[in-house]
Amino acid sequence: MAETNYFFGSTSSPAGGNGAEAAVPDPGAAAVPAYPETSAGGSGGGDYGIALPIAPPDSPPVAPLPSTPSVPSPSPGFPIFPNLPGTSTFSETRFLVAAANSFPLRLSVDSSVYDTAARFGTVTGHGFVADGFHTVTVRRANDLRAILFQKSFPFRAGEKTTLAVIDSGQGGMDVIQISDCGCRTFPSGAGCYRVANMTFEGSSYNVQLQSGQTIFRRISYGSVTSFKQAMQGSYRFDVTSTSCCGGFLELPVIAIGMLGSGSSASSPLLSVPVDIQAGKSYTTYLIGNNWSDFSLRAVTLES
Numbered sequence: 001m002a003e004t005n006y007f008f009g010s011t012s013s014p015a016g017g018n019g020a021e022a023a024v025p026d027p028g029a030a031a032v033p034a035y036p037e038t039s040a041g042g043s044g045g046g047d048y049g050i051a052l053p054i055a056p057p058d059s060p061p062v063a064p065l066p067s068t069p070s071v072p073s074p075s076p077g078f079p080i081f082p083n084l085p086g087t088s089t090f091s092e093t094r095f096l097v098a099a100a101n102s103f104p105l106r107l108s109v110d111s112s113v114y115d116t117a118a119r120f121g122t123v124t125g126h127g128f129v130a131d132g133f134h135t136v137t138v139r140r141a142n143d144l145r146a147i148l149f150q151k152s153f154p155f156r157a158g159e160k161t162t163l164a165v166i167d168s169g170q171g172g173m174d175v176i177q178i179s180d181c182g183c184r185t186f187p188s189g190a191g192c193y194r195v196a197n198m199t200f201e202g203s204s205y206n207v208q209l210q211s212g213q214t215i216f217r218r219i220s221y222g223s224v225t226s227f228k229q230a231m232q233g234s235y236r237f238d239v240t241s242t243s244c245c246g247g248f249l250e251l252p253v254i255a256i257g258m259l260g261s262g263s264s265a266s267s268p269l270l271s272v273p274v275d276i277q278a279g280k281s282y283t284t285y286l287i288g289n290n291w292s293d294f295s296l297r298a299v300t301l302e303s
Helices: none
Strands: 090-097 105-109 112-118 127-130 132-140 143-155 160-167 173-179 190-197 204-208 214-220 228-231 233-241 270-276 281-287 297-302
Touching: 090 105, 090 112, 105 160, 112 127, 127 132, 132 173, 143 160, 143 173, 190 204, 190 214, 190 270, 270 281, 270 297
Parallel strands: 090 160, 190 281
Antiparallel strands: 090 127, 105 112, 105 132, 132 143, 160 173, 190 228, 204 214, 204 233, 233 270, 281 297
16 A cells, blocks of 8 residues: 655746746835745645745744544554443353264354354353344354354343353254343352253253252253352252152252251262352353263353
């Protein structure tokens, strides 16, 4: 790109040259300021048509005009991104791949690509999405023409969400949008905890403390429990089938050292260690199945 020259110069025409002859001043005429010849007058050629006045030497200084702020124009070819998107106009979202497939996936929201080779268990970073409806697309990474899922979702300013890519009951793929802003008020020394079942069609689970107390019951496929208050500490949660140890009420609050009144599972389907910190929210996503290489497992994320 050619460099722009913002400097203006003037050239004088010598007397007797091709330019106009030099004027002879009349001694009887009133004194007037002298100005150089310009291209506007037809004899300059180097002033871009702009007259450049020369102030008389005995003239008083001219006060500068008040300055006005200038807004820089965007440089051509360089995209403009928001530096620090405010919660008033942007949402944040991420992807979690719970679909038990052997091929990689390309994940995107509109034209923003979150991952080009996501596999089972992949969790992407958060990306900013403007308030409004946007198109979520899941493609085969090695064949971009193969669209496995595409749908428009609402994104609300100031909200964080997780887009869980799951196996649909019809043999394809589906995406569930999960809000991560459900727990905002924290008592002193407590956080929040919940569980989401993203395993396979027809599955259902209970989640217990090691003491045998049930904290979540009958978590069906594709569902997410409500957040519960959890006192700060390190836990081990047991995931069991709904036929095991049923018939007990759910604990309203999760706490370490609670006396158990229920029966604990001798061999749970899965044991999940979780460290809960005060003032933070956590979600354990159950993914996988019990018949393939993608066995049942847990992914715990901070909301």
